[in-house]
Amino acid sequence: MxxxxxxxxxxxxxxxxxxxxxxxxxxxxxxxxxxxxxxxxxxxxxxxxxxxxxxxxxxxxxxxxxxxxxxxxPPIMDIVTELGQPPQRNSSKPLAAFIAEASLFTFREAAFGFFFGMMLGLALAIIMLRSRWIERGLSPYLVASQTIPLVAIAPIVVIWGSKSMGWLPFDWQPWMSVSIIATYLTFFPVAMNGIKGLQSADPAAMELMRSYAASRRQTLLKLQFPASLPYLFAAFKLAATVSIVGAIVGEISGGVPGGLGRLILDYASRYTTGPSRLYASVMGAAVLGIVVFGMVTVTEYFVMYKRQEGSAAP
CATH class of the missing domain: 1.10.287 (Helix Hairpins)
Incomplete structure:
Protein backbone atom coordinates (compact mmCIF):
# COMPACT_ATOMS: atom_id res chain seq x y z
CA MET A 1 0.00 0.00 0.00
CA PRO A 74 -0.76 55.92 -34.16
CA PRO A 75 2.65 54.69 -32.96
CA ILE A 76 2.54 52.04 -30.27
CA MET A 77 4.54 54.20 -27.87
CA ASP A 78 1.98 56.98 -28.31
CA ILE A 79 -0.77 54.56 -27.29
CA VAL A 80 1.20 53.38 -24.26
CA THR A 81 2.02 56.98 -23.26
CA GLU A 82 -1.63 57.98 -23.64
CA LEU A 83 -2.60 55.40 -21.00
CA GLY A 84 -0.80 57.47 -18.38
CA GLN A 85 -2.30 60.80 -19.45
CA PRO A 86 -5.64 62.19 -18.18
CA PRO A 87 -8.15 62.23 -21.06
CA GLN A 88 -10.06 65.16 -19.52
CA ARG A 89 -8.69 68.58 -18.63
CA ASN A 90 -10.61 68.80 -15.37
CA SER A 91 -9.40 65.40 -14.12
CA SER A 92 -6.06 64.03 -12.97
CA LYS A 93 -7.16 60.43 -13.44
CA PRO A 94 -5.13 58.72 -16.20
CA LEU A 95 -6.75 57.06 -19.19
CA ALA A 96 -5.76 53.63 -17.88
CA ALA A 97 -7.95 54.21 -14.80
CA PHE A 98 -10.93 55.20 -16.96
CA ILE A 99 -10.47 52.06 -19.06
CA ALA A 100 -10.12 49.88 -15.95
CA GLU A 101 -13.34 51.26 -14.42
CA ALA A 102 -15.20 50.85 -17.71
CA SER A 103 -13.84 47.30 -18.03
CA LEU A 104 -15.17 46.38 -14.59
CA PHE A 105 -18.58 47.81 -15.50
CA THR A 106 -18.67 45.83 -18.74
CA PHE A 107 -17.38 42.74 -16.94
CA ARG A 108 -20.33 42.88 -14.54
CA GLU A 109 -22.79 43.05 -17.42
CA ALA A 110 -21.04 40.22 -19.25
CA ALA A 111 -20.79 38.07 -16.09
CA PHE A 112 -24.54 38.20 -15.51
CA GLY A 113 -25.14 37.55 -19.20
CA PHE A 114 -22.73 34.62 -19.18
CA PHE A 115 -24.32 33.06 -16.10
CA PHE A 116 -27.91 33.31 -17.32
CA GLY A 117 -26.91 32.34 -20.86
CA MET A 118 -25.12 29.29 -19.49
CA MET A 119 -28.18 28.28 -17.48
CA LEU A 120 -30.51 28.83 -20.43
CA GLY A 121 -28.22 26.93 -22.80
CA LEU A 122 -27.93 23.96 -20.43
CA ALA A 123 -31.70 23.90 -19.93
CA LEU A 124 -32.28 23.87 -23.69
CA ALA A 125 -29.69 21.11 -24.13
CA ILE A 126 -31.41 18.95 -21.51
CA ILE A 127 -34.81 19.58 -23.12
CA MET A 128 -33.47 18.60 -26.55
CA LEU A 129 -31.87 15.51 -25.01
CA ARG A 130 -35.30 14.19 -24.06
CA SER A 131 -36.44 13.69 -27.63
CA ARG A 132 -34.95 13.71 -31.11
CA TRP A 133 -38.15 15.35 -32.32
CA ILE A 134 -37.68 18.24 -29.91
CA GLU A 135 -34.05 18.61 -30.98
CA ARG A 136 -34.94 18.64 -34.68
CA GLY A 137 -37.79 21.06 -34.13
CA LEU A 138 -35.93 23.45 -31.84
CA SER A 139 -32.47 23.55 -33.44
CA PRO A 140 -33.48 25.56 -36.56
CA TYR A 141 -35.06 28.25 -34.39
CA LEU A 142 -31.97 28.47 -32.21
CA VAL A 143 -29.81 28.91 -35.30
CA ALA A 144 -32.22 31.49 -36.74
CA SER A 145 -32.12 33.47 -33.49
CA GLN A 146 -28.42 34.16 -34.04
CA THR A 147 -28.99 35.68 -37.49
CA ILE A 148 -30.90 38.68 -36.10
CA PRO A 149 -28.65 41.78 -36.14
CA LEU A 150 -27.65 42.61 -32.60
CA VAL A 151 -27.53 46.35 -33.26
CA ALA A 152 -31.22 46.18 -34.21
CA ILE A 153 -32.49 44.46 -31.08
CA ALA A 154 -30.21 46.16 -28.54
CA PRO A 155 -32.14 49.47 -28.40
CA ILE A 156 -35.41 47.52 -28.26
CA VAL A 157 -34.20 45.51 -25.27
CA VAL A 158 -32.97 48.62 -23.45
CA ILE A 159 -36.27 50.46 -23.99
CA TRP A 160 -38.30 47.37 -23.15
CA GLY A 161 -36.38 46.89 -19.92
CA SER A 162 -36.85 50.51 -18.80
CA LYS A 163 -40.57 50.58 -19.66
CA SER A 164 -41.82 47.09 -18.84
CA MET A 165 -40.02 46.06 -15.64
CA GLY A 166 -41.82 48.25 -13.14
CA TRP A 167 -43.44 45.20 -11.53
CA LEU A 168 -40.11 43.95 -10.18
CA PRO A 169 -39.29 44.53 -6.48
CA PHE A 170 -36.14 46.46 -7.51
CA ASP A 171 -35.40 49.27 -9.91
CA TRP A 172 -34.45 48.03 -13.36
CA GLN A 173 -31.08 49.45 -14.38
CA PRO A 174 -29.93 50.01 -17.99
CA TRP A 175 -26.96 47.67 -17.51
CA MET A 176 -29.40 44.83 -16.80
CA SER A 177 -30.77 45.20 -20.33
CA VAL A 178 -27.22 44.90 -21.61
CA SER A 179 -26.86 41.68 -19.62
CA ILE A 180 -29.93 40.34 -21.44
CA ILE A 181 -28.21 41.11 -24.74
CA ALA A 182 -25.11 39.25 -23.54
CA THR A 183 -27.35 36.35 -22.52
CA TYR A 184 -28.81 36.31 -26.03
CA LEU A 185 -25.36 35.72 -27.52
CA THR A 186 -24.16 33.36 -24.80
CA PHE A 187 -26.85 30.68 -24.68
CA PHE A 188 -26.43 29.45 -28.26
CA PRO A 189 -22.93 27.86 -28.11
CA VAL A 190 -23.76 26.33 -24.72
CA ALA A 191 -26.98 24.79 -26.04
CA MET A 192 -25.40 23.42 -29.23
CA ASN A 193 -22.27 22.03 -27.59
CA GLY A 194 -24.26 20.90 -24.59
CA ILE A 195 -26.54 18.62 -26.58
CA LYS A 196 -23.55 17.14 -28.42
CA GLY A 197 -21.76 16.55 -25.14
CA LEU A 198 -24.77 14.98 -23.43
CA GLN A 199 -25.21 12.64 -26.40
CA SER A 200 -21.53 11.65 -26.34
CA ALA A 201 -21.82 9.33 -23.34
CA ASP A 202 -20.54 5.80 -23.94
CA PRO A 203 -23.41 3.58 -25.20
CA ALA A 204 -22.12 0.67 -23.11
CA ALA A 205 -22.20 2.84 -19.99
CA MET A 206 -25.72 4.01 -20.90
CA GLU A 207 -26.83 0.38 -21.20
CA LEU A 208 -25.23 -0.38 -17.85
CA MET A 209 -27.17 2.47 -16.23
CA ARG A 210 -30.39 1.08 -17.70
CA SER A 211 -29.58 -2.38 -16.39
CA TYR A 212 -29.29 -0.90 -12.90
CA ALA A 213 -32.68 0.81 -13.38
CA ALA A 214 -31.12 4.24 -13.00
CA SER A 215 -33.49 7.15 -13.37
CA ARG A 216 -33.09 9.80 -16.06
CA ARG A 217 -31.84 12.23 -13.46
CA GLN A 218 -29.24 9.78 -12.16
CA THR A 219 -28.07 8.99 -15.70
CA LEU A 220 -27.85 12.69 -16.50
CA LEU A 221 -25.89 13.65 -13.39
CA LYS A 222 -23.68 10.57 -13.06
CA LEU A 223 -22.91 9.80 -16.70
CA GLN A 224 -24.09 12.24 -19.36
CA PHE A 225 -23.13 15.49 -17.65
CA PRO A 226 -19.56 14.36 -16.80
CA ALA A 227 -19.15 13.10 -20.38
CA SER A 228 -20.23 16.50 -21.72
CA LEU A 229 -17.67 18.53 -19.75
CA PRO A 230 -15.08 18.81 -22.59
CA TYR A 231 -17.83 20.02 -24.93
CA LEU A 232 -19.25 22.39 -22.34
CA PHE A 233 -15.94 24.02 -21.48
CA ALA A 234 -15.26 24.60 -25.17
CA ALA A 235 -18.65 26.32 -25.32
CA PHE A 236 -17.99 28.26 -22.10
CA LYS A 237 -14.77 29.71 -23.57
CA LEU A 238 -16.63 30.93 -26.62
CA ALA A 239 -19.60 32.11 -24.56
CA ALA A 240 -17.37 34.07 -22.17
CA THR A 241 -15.77 36.01 -25.01
CA VAL A 242 -19.00 36.67 -26.90
CA SER A 243 -20.59 37.88 -23.67
CA ILE A 244 -18.01 40.68 -23.68
CA VAL A 245 -18.83 41.41 -27.32
CA GLY A 246 -22.55 41.42 -26.57
CA ALA A 247 -22.11 43.74 -23.61
CA ILE A 248 -20.01 46.23 -25.61
CA VAL A 249 -22.37 46.18 -28.60
CA GLY A 250 -25.33 46.55 -26.26
CA GLU A 251 -23.75 49.58 -24.60
CA ILE A 252 -23.03 51.21 -27.95
CA SER A 253 -26.40 50.45 -29.54
CA GLY A 254 -28.47 51.14 -26.44
CA GLY A 255 -26.58 54.23 -25.31
CA VAL A 256 -25.81 52.74 -21.89
CA PRO A 257 -23.11 54.79 -20.09
CA GLY A 258 -20.35 53.54 -17.84
CA GLY A 259 -18.82 50.72 -19.86
CA LEU A 260 -16.27 50.12 -22.55
CA GLY A 261 -18.86 50.49 -25.29
CA ARG A 262 -19.68 54.06 -24.31
CA LEU A 263 -15.97 54.83 -23.87
CA ILE A 264 -15.20 53.51 -27.37
CA LEU A 265 -18.11 55.49 -28.80
CA ASP A 266 -16.97 58.72 -27.12
CA TYR A 267 -13.38 58.38 -28.29
CA ALA A 268 -14.50 57.40 -31.79
CA SER A 269 -16.43 60.66 -32.05
CA ARG A 270 -13.21 62.54 -31.18
CA TYR A 271 -10.90 60.32 -33.18
CA THR A 272 -9.21 63.06 -35.19
CA THR A 273 -8.00 64.82 -32.03
CA GLY A 274 -6.88 61.70 -30.17
CA PRO A 275 -6.67 58.43 -32.14
CA SER A 276 -4.48 56.85 -29.46
CA ARG A 277 -7.36 56.97 -26.96
CA LEU A 278 -9.61 54.95 -29.23
CA TYR A 279 -6.87 52.40 -29.82
CA ALA A 280 -6.23 52.18 -26.07
CA SER A 281 -9.91 51.60 -25.27
CA VAL A 282 -10.15 48.90 -27.95
CA MET A 283 -7.05 47.28 -26.49
CA GLY A 284 -8.78 47.37 -23.10
CA ALA A 285 -11.72 45.45 -24.57
CA ALA A 286 -9.31 42.90 -26.04
CA VAL A 287 -7.56 42.47 -22.70
CA LEU A 288 -10.91 41.97 -20.97
CA GLY A 289 -11.81 39.25 -23.47
CA ILE A 290 -8.47 37.52 -22.87
CA VAL A 291 -8.99 37.71 -19.10
CA VAL A 292 -12.43 36.07 -19.15
CA PHE A 293 -11.14 33.41 -21.56
CA GLY A 294 -8.27 32.73 -19.16
CA MET A 295 -10.66 32.49 -16.20
CA VAL A 296 -12.68 29.79 -17.95
CA THR A 297 -9.49 27.99 -19.00
CA VAL A 298 -8.18 27.92 -15.42
CA THR A 299 -11.55 26.66 -14.17
CA GLU A 300 -11.50 23.95 -16.84
CA TYR A 301 -8.05 22.85 -15.73
CA PHE A 302 -9.04 22.45 -12.08
CA VAL A 303 -12.35 20.73 -12.87
CA MET A 304 -10.85 18.30 -15.38
CA TYR A 305 -7.81 17.69 -13.15
CA LYS A 306 -10.02 16.83 -10.19
CA ARG A 307 -12.10 14.60 -12.45
CA GLN A 308 -9.04 12.70 -13.67
CA GLU A 309 -7.68 12.52 -10.13
CA GLY A 310 -10.98 11.07 -8.91
CA SER A 311 -11.20 8.52 -11.72
CA ALA A 312 -7.60 7.41 -11.10
CA ALA A 313 -8.15 6.93 -7.36
CA PRO A 314 -8.39 3.25 -6.26
Missing part, protein backbone atom coordinates in the same frame (compact mmCIF):
# COMPACT_ATOMS: atom_id res chain seq x y z
CA UNK A 2 2.86 2.36 0.83
CA UNK A 3 4.44 1.70 -2.55
CA UNK A 4 1.15 2.42 -4.30
CA UNK A 5 0.74 5.68 -2.35
CA UNK A 6 4.28 6.75 -3.17
CA UNK A 7 3.69 5.98 -6.83
CA UNK A 8 0.46 7.99 -6.82
CA UNK A 9 2.21 10.95 -5.18
CA UNK A 10 5.06 10.76 -7.68
CA UNK A 11 2.60 10.73 -10.57
CA UNK A 12 0.74 13.69 -9.06
CA UNK A 13 3.99 15.65 -8.66
CA UNK A 14 4.95 14.87 -12.25
CA UNK A 15 1.55 16.00 -13.52
CA UNK A 16 1.79 19.25 -11.55
CA UNK A 17 5.24 19.94 -12.97
CA UNK A 18 3.98 19.23 -16.47
CA UNK A 19 1.03 21.56 -15.89
CA UNK A 20 3.41 24.32 -14.74
CA UNK A 21 5.60 23.77 -17.80
CA UNK A 22 2.58 23.94 -20.10
CA UNK A 23 1.45 27.14 -18.40
CA UNK A 24 4.88 28.73 -18.77
CA UNK A 25 5.03 27.71 -22.43
CA UNK A 26 1.62 29.25 -23.06
CA UNK A 27 2.67 32.52 -21.41
CA UNK A 28 5.90 32.61 -23.43
CA UNK A 29 4.05 31.90 -26.67
CA UNK A 30 1.47 34.57 -25.85
CA UNK A 31 4.15 37.18 -25.11
CA UNK A 32 6.04 36.22 -28.26
CA UNK A 33 2.82 36.64 -30.23
CA UNK A 34 2.31 40.11 -28.75
CA UNK A 35 5.85 41.12 -29.69
CA UNK A 36 5.39 39.76 -33.22
CA UNK A 37 2.07 41.60 -33.53
CA UNK A 38 3.68 44.86 -32.37
CA UNK A 39 6.52 44.42 -34.86
CA UNK A 40 4.06 43.66 -37.66
CA UNK A 41 2.00 46.73 -36.75
CA UNK A 42 5.07 48.97 -36.67
CA UNK A 43 6.48 47.47 -39.86
CA UNK A 44 3.31 47.92 -41.85
CA UNK A 45 2.89 51.44 -40.50
CA UNK A 46 6.33 52.33 -41.82
CA UNK A 47 5.58 50.62 -45.13
CA UNK A 48 2.19 52.30 -45.47
CA UNK A 49 3.71 55.72 -44.88
CA UNK A 50 6.10 55.15 -47.79
CA UNK A 51 3.27 54.52 -50.28
CA UNK A 52 2.46 57.56 -52.42
CA UNK A 53 1.33 58.35 -55.92
CA UNK A 54 4.87 58.82 -57.18
CA UNK A 55 6.33 55.55 -55.91
CA UNK A 56 7.14 52.88 -58.48
CA UNK A 57 8.69 50.12 -56.35
CA UNK A 58 5.32 48.65 -55.33
CA UNK A 59 2.91 49.53 -58.17
CA UNK A 60 0.36 46.81 -57.36
CA UNK A 61 0.62 46.80 -53.57
CA UNK A 62 0.44 50.57 -53.52
CA UNK A 63 -3.00 50.44 -55.11
CA UNK A 64 -4.36 47.60 -52.96
CA UNK A 65 -3.07 48.16 -49.42
CA UNK A 66 -4.20 51.26 -47.54
CA UNK A 67 -1.78 54.05 -46.75
CA UNK A 68 -0.99 54.87 -43.17
CA UNK A 69 -0.07 57.85 -41.04
CA UNK A 70 -0.10 58.80 -37.38
CA UNK A 71 -3.85 59.42 -37.56
CA UNK A 72 -4.88 56.05 -38.98
CA UNK A 73 -2.19 54.05 -37.16
Missing amino acids: ATRDETARAIARHERKEAVRRGVRRVVVFLAFLVALALLYTGYKAFGESINDAQTEWPVIGRVLPRTNDLTM
